[in-house]
Amino acid sequence: MSVIILTVHTSSTLGQSNRGSREKTPSWAATRLCESPYEPLCAGARWRPATACLPVQGAAPPAASESAATMSGVSFRYSEAGVRKVRRVQFGILGPEELKASSVCNIVTDRTFENGKPIPGGLMDPALGAIDRLLNCASCGMDSSECPGHFGHLELTKPMYHVSFLNTTLKVLRCVCFSCSAILGDQPAEDGKANPDGVRLAAATRKKNPAQRPRAMLDFAKTKKTCWSCSAPQPNFKRDGLTIAAEFKESTDDHERKMEVQPERAHSILKGITDSDALRLGFNPIYARPEWMVLTVLPIPPPHVRPAV
Ligand SMILES: [Zn+2]
Numbered sequence: 001m002s003v004i005i006l007t008v009h010t011s012s013t014l015g016q017s018n019r020g021s022r023e024k025t026p027s028w029a030a031t032r033l034c035e036s037p038y039e040p041l042c043a044g045a046r047w048r049p050a051t052a053c054l055p056v057q058g059a060a061p062p063a064a065s066e067s068a069a070t071m072s073g074v075s076f077r078y079s080e081a082g083v084r085k086v087r088r089v090q091f092g093i094l095g096p097e098e099l100k101a102s103s104v105c106n107i108v109t110d111r112t113f114e115n116g117k118p119i120p121g122g123l124m125d126p127a128l129g130a131i132d133r134l135l136n137c138a139s140c141g142m143d144s145s146e147c148p149g150h151f152g153h154l155e156l157t158k159p160m161y162h163v164s165f166l167n168t169t170l171k172v173l174r175c176v177c178f179s180c181s182a183i184l185g186d187q188p189a190e191d192g193k194a195n196p197d198g199v200r201l202a203a204a205t206r207k208k209n210p211a212q213r214p215r216a217m218l219d220f221a222k223t224k225k226t227c228w229s230c231s232a233p234q235p236n237f238k239r240d241g242l243t244i245a246a247e248f249k250e251s252t253d254d255h256e257r258k259m260e261v262q263p264e265r266a267h268s269i270l271k272g273i274t275d276s277d278a279l280r281l282g283f284n285p286i287y288a289r290p291e292w293m294v295l296t297v298l299p300i301p302p303p304h305v306r307p308a309v
C-alpha cells in the first residue's frame, strides 16, 4: 500500500532555479505571449519554450470561471503553485509518526453511513475526500471533481507484519539478538586483537549496496547460538506462511522450544536496534527505521482510490 514513501527534492522555486538567466533578461521573457494549450490559464504570461508558463509576477490570476484549461476534455482549475525542478528522489518507509502527520483523520469505526450521511471517524469520513456531488470535501473544501482525496489513518491495537516486508523483517531478525537487539558477532576486539567476526562484519557493513549488508551478515550471524552481549540463546527463524516461527535448542522460563514470533515481539526487537546499528544493517534511520517494517498505524486510502467491491 502506501507504506513506501517517495520524497521528491525540488529547487525551492522556478524563479530561484532560473535566477542566473533572469538576471540576464533571457529572450523568452521578451514579448511573446503564451501559445500553449493552456493559453486561457496564463493571460498576461510570457511564452517560455519547453516548459509550462508562469503568470507574470504581480499579475492577478484569472477569475475561476475563465481559468479552467482544457486538455483531453479534462478541466483544471487555475493554480498559483510554481513549477519546480526535481533534483533528487528518495525512497523510504513511512513511519507511524509521518503517517499520522500526513493523515486528515483517525478512523475509529468500520461503519460507513448513517441516515445516508457519512459517519465522522468512519471509513467514509467526509475529511477523506468528496465523492458525493452534493457534498464538498471537509479537508480541502473542493467538490468531487477537484478534490484529490486525502489519506486517513487507523491506529492498530496490536502491531502486525507487513506482508511486503516479511522477508526483510526475517533477515534482520536473524542478524540481531532475540533478547537485546545487538548485532550478532559484533563483539568488541580484546587487547587490540581483531576478532575474525569483527573483520567479516566490517566487510559486510562496507558493502556499497545497503540491501546486500544483512545478507552478508547472515553468513556468520546464523552460526551464533548465543549473544555476545547478553549471552541469551538465539533461535533459528523460519517463515511460516504469513508468520515467523522461532525454534530454540531448549525451552527456558522466557520461551518455549518452538514458538511463533508475534509481531509485537518482532517490533520490540527491531525497535531496540540502535540508529548506528541500523545504518550498518543497511537502513538509513532518517528514512527507514527497521521497526517501521512492522505496522502499528495503518494508512487508510481515500475512497477515490479504493477498489470497487
Ligand atoms: Zn479534499
Ligand SMILES: [Zn+2]
Residues within 6 Å of the ligand: 177, 178, 179, 180, 181, 182, 227, 228, 229, 230, 231, 232
Ligand atoms: Zn543479546
